[in-house]
Amino acid sequence: xxxxxxxxxxxxxxxxxxxxxxxxxxxxxxxxxxxxxxxxxxxxxxxxxxxxxxxxxxxxxxxxxxxxxxxxxxxxxxxxxxxxxxxxxxxxxxxxxxxxxxxxxxxxxxxxxxxxxxxxxxxxxxxxxxxxxxxxxxxxxxxxxxxxxxxxxxxxxxxxxxxxxxxxxxxxxxxxxxxxxxxxxxxxxxxxxxxxxxxxxxxxxxxxxxxxxxxxxxxxxxxxxxxxxxxxxxxxxxxxxxxxxxxxxxxxxxxxxxxxxxxxxxxxxxxxxxxxxxxxxxxxxxxxxxxxxxxxxxxxxxxxxxxxxxxxxxxxxxxxxxxxxxxxxxxxxxxxxxxxxxxxxxxxxxxxxxxxxxxxxxxxxxxxxxxxxxxxxxxxxxxxxxxxxxxxxxxxxxxxxxxxxxxxxxxxx
Amino acid sequence: xxxxxxxxxxxxxxxxxxxxxxxxxxxxxxxxxxxxxxxxxxxxxxxxxxxxxxxxxxxxxxxxxxxxxxxxxxxxxxxxxxxxxxxxxxxxxxxxxxxxxxxxxxxxxxxxxxxxxxxxxxxxxxxxxxxxxxxxxxxxxxxxxxxxxxxxxxxxxxxxxxxxxxxxxxxxxxxxxxxxxxxxxxxxxxxxxxxxxxxxxxxxxxxxxxxxxxxxxxxxxxxxxxxxxxxxxxxxxxxxxxxxxxxxxxxxxxxxxxxxxxxxxxxxxxxxxxxxxxxxxxxxxxxxxxxxxxxxxxxxxxxxxxxxxxxxxxxxxxxxxxxxxxxxxxxxxxxxxxxxxxxxxxxxxxxxxxxxxxxxxxxxxxxxxxxxxxxxxxxxxxxxxxxxxxxxxxxxxxxxxxxxxxxxxxxxx
Numbered sequence: 001x002x003x004x005x006x007x008x009x010x011x012x013x014x015x016x017x018x019x020x021x022x023x024x025x026x027x028x029x030x031x032x033x034x035x036x037x038x039x040x041x042x043x044x045x046x047x048x049x050x051x052x053x054x055x056x057x058x059x060x061x062x063x064x065x066x067x068x069x070x071x072x073x074x075x076x077x078x079x080x081x082x083x084x085x086x087x088x089x090x091x092x093x094x095x096x097x098x099x100x101x102x103x104x105x106x107x108x109x110x111x112x113x114x115x116x117x118x119x120x121x122x123x124x125x126x127x128x129x130x131x132x133x134x135x136x137x138x139x140x141x142x143x144x145x146x147x148x149x150x151x152x153x154x155x156x157x158x159x160x161x162x163x164x165x166x167x168x169x170x171x172x173x174x175x176x177x178x179x180x181x182x183x184x185x186x187x188x189x190x191x192x193x194x195x196x197x198x199x200x201x202x203x204x205x206x207x208x209x210x211x212x213x214x215x216x217x218x219x220x221x222x223x224x225x226x227x228x229x230x231x232x233x234x235x236x237x238x239x240x241x242x243x244x245x246x247x248x249x250x251x252x253x254x255x256x257x258x259x260x261x262x263x264x265x266x267x268x269x270x271x272x273x274x275x276x277x278x279x280x281x282x283x284x285x286x287x288x289x290x291x292x293x294x295x296x297x298x299x300x301x302x303x304x305x306x307x308x309x310x311x312x313x314x315x316x317x318x319x320x321x322x323x324x325x326x327x328x329x330x331x332x333x334x335x336x337x338x339x340x341x342x343x344x345x346x347x348x349x350x351x352x353x354x355x356x357x358x359x360x361x362x363x364x365x366x367x368x369x370x371x372x373x374x375x376x377x378x379x380x381x382x383x384x385x386x387x388x389x390x391x392x393x394x395x396x397x398x399x400x401x402x403x404x405x406x407x408x409x410x411x412x413x
Numbered sequence: 414x415x416x417x418x419x420x421x422x423x424x425x426x427x428x429x430x431x432x433x434x435x436x437x438x439x440x441x442x443x444x445x446x447x448x449x450x451x452x453x454x455x456x457x458x459x460x461x462x463x464x465x466x467x468x469x470x471x472x473x474x475x476x477x478x479x480x481x482x483x484x485x486x487x488x489x490x491x492x493x494x495x496x497x498x499x500x501x502x503x504x505x506x507x508x509x510x511x512x513x514x515x516x517x518x519x520x521x522x523x524x525x526x527x528x529x530x531x532x533x534x535x536x537x538x539x540x541x542x543x544x545x546x547x548x549x550x551x552x553x554x555x556x557x558x559x560x561x562x563x564x565x566x567x568x569x570x571x572x573x574x575x576x577x578x579x580x581x582x583x584x585x586x587x588x589x590x591x592x593x594x595x596x597x598x599x600x601x602x603x604x605x606x607x608x609x610x611x612x613x614x615x616x617x618x619x620x621x622x623x624x625x626x627x628x629x630x631x632x633x634x635x636x637x638x639x640x641x642x643x644x645x646x647x648x649x650x651x652x653x654x655x656x657x658x659x660x661x662x663x664x665x666x667x668x669x670x671x672x673x674x675x676x677x678x679x680x681x682x683x684x685x686x687x688x689x690x691x692x693x694x695x696x697x698x699x700x701x702x703x704x705x706x707x708x709x710x711x712x713x714x715x716x717x718x719x720x721x722x723x724x725x726x727x728x729x730x731x732x733x734x735x736x737x738x739x740x741x742x743x744x745x746x747x748x749x750x751x752x753x754x755x756x757x758x759x760x761x762x763x764x765x766x767x768x769x770x771x772x773x774x775x776x777x778x779x780x781x782x783x784x785x786x787x788x789x790x791x792x793x794x795x796x797x798x799x800x801x802x803x804x805x806x807x808x809x810x811x812x813x814x815x816x817x818x819x820x821x822x823x824x825x826x
Contacts, residue, residue: 027472029453032694033446040442059440061653093506093688100687104543126686130517240474243692273539274513275506275688279656281445282692 015397035288066091088250095233095245106165115167119372166199172207173339210338211309364400428810448701479504501663508646508658519578528580532785579612585620586752623751624722777813
């Protein structure tokens, strides 16, 4: 990723299919003020706070697990159909801190390993490095997770004396693959987790951005056995600049003090040593957005959902034009049902060297899939993100990409 | 600390000398709006940003090292007389994340240990636990750091094959002791660090709150040899609810990639795996406060400085009345030059059991010093914080404390 960032800085005018950032065009800085005032009104009118309590809420350190846990629980009820105890919610500094907390809690010694569906989000890989926790890759495949691979990896790890503590995955529109689990796979995965006594870390930043109107239940909403720790993010549905994420960790666990309690409370102890608490002002911004939209972030993102859908269709149509299926380009791609990303497969390697040529000579940026896993298949793949481009940029960007690939193909034949 | 929090929740009406929180009475939530608008104006007028750039700054993910590094550098110039390269500043989620980043960067394997002047801030101890880094205690003593102890601990550690990577201390009005290093000790400490090839982690949350008008130069401002990593906090001088801290890490180091660069850039890599970046909205609040006050936080805190000074004087006078030096109470205390804390020494143990009696039967809270270190001397000591009480609370709180101590003394004789 460092190389990509460097390239992006060296070629700022290149059309970029690289960053997984949300579209910012519907945002105005005034929203921040509106959201803060909305939360202040909530504290006074719904919570019955006086001026001193309101002032203290904005000004002082706050509760380690966060101050908007009740609002997040209401949002999960409205948007996901999940009823969670607000005490099981831990508000975090973005989902990245949530991943760190979960991994740090799961990692007791060098026998503990994490499973991750591959190709996998780079932020997850980073968090595992910080806690010195090896990652065992589970094949993703066309279904989003290859259950045979998962079972095999768990068995082999246990046979080697390792303790697979959890399996990380994005069930909806994964980063980088764009792939989602179908409903049957979700059920089968939960059954497997139960049978193998395995925890699942479900990360869900993109779930609302379906392009076909179909929303599948999250793993957490199907989780009767308490197998799922849910990693929530407001970076794509709320406002990335607030840096607010959260966990739902309603498992009962035995803590270091021998007492049984919520996993959320164990995570809270770790958070107190890491960031003390999440900025109440930043939390207030997200709370204000939740309150403004009646806790319905799916509804609040209607314009974004439509925009990403249109971009995906435009991108797929453009790819079809440039690389017709009856042609000999050797280029193919997947067709995700939504999210921010699609994956292109090339007849040759898509590495940093090709990225540099692409940026310098063709003015177009993308992300090599080899950043996300060690599967040999990824070597010839690249990720295209379509969340921050418009139709004209998609057209021009694809034209440039096609020119690059055509030239490369001629060079190599 | 968990026990103290529990006690505080069970006895919410007790007068509390426990929390190290800043006084909030001069704050209004409207300040948050003012600060955000001031930063927005700065982006437009001083940085020349257009609407799109301003919107992006507030809305999107930002630079990993932070977006207010230039303003923090100007603040350090104005308030501390330090000229630092803004690129050496890493903005963090409070000073707690700053400590974690520094420790995680310094910890390569199990031979690496941290030295800490004892008694030591509990947040530091927490961060060392998260990175599995043992702490070797260095005696604090009346000068704030016992240099003979420091040298001995380093030598003994090295003789055992350990690598003392740094020594953590608060040079001004330490938490919990309230003690400050005098100027000669600062110079001698820097010389010792140079001679022993040791890094110093200087944490400075309370430096501005002197009660006698005298400000001593920070270790960082005297640091000709690049021995000091400066841990900055806006929690007491800015606004705790923003959760903004920072590091100044201008040392040149060889990174994992073999390239020489700023320590700040190594810390930034760790931060990208921990919290990605600090909320730009939270940063904007602190930036607005800095801009509003011409980067002079010492001046901005004139009322708080006076209030803490008056509280300290009132507390010391009250202690003198209740426990006169020609009396037989056996109670003594130190007389810090400022900060938030003083330490009382009792003729018996000041532990959780006594704290519970104190809260339940006398309605007064304080912090056992044994929370902050293993020195046997701390067993009979307690910390009184005077930042969040007024004169009447000090009077009443001290009367209650005196009644507790008197009753305990009679019980034990």
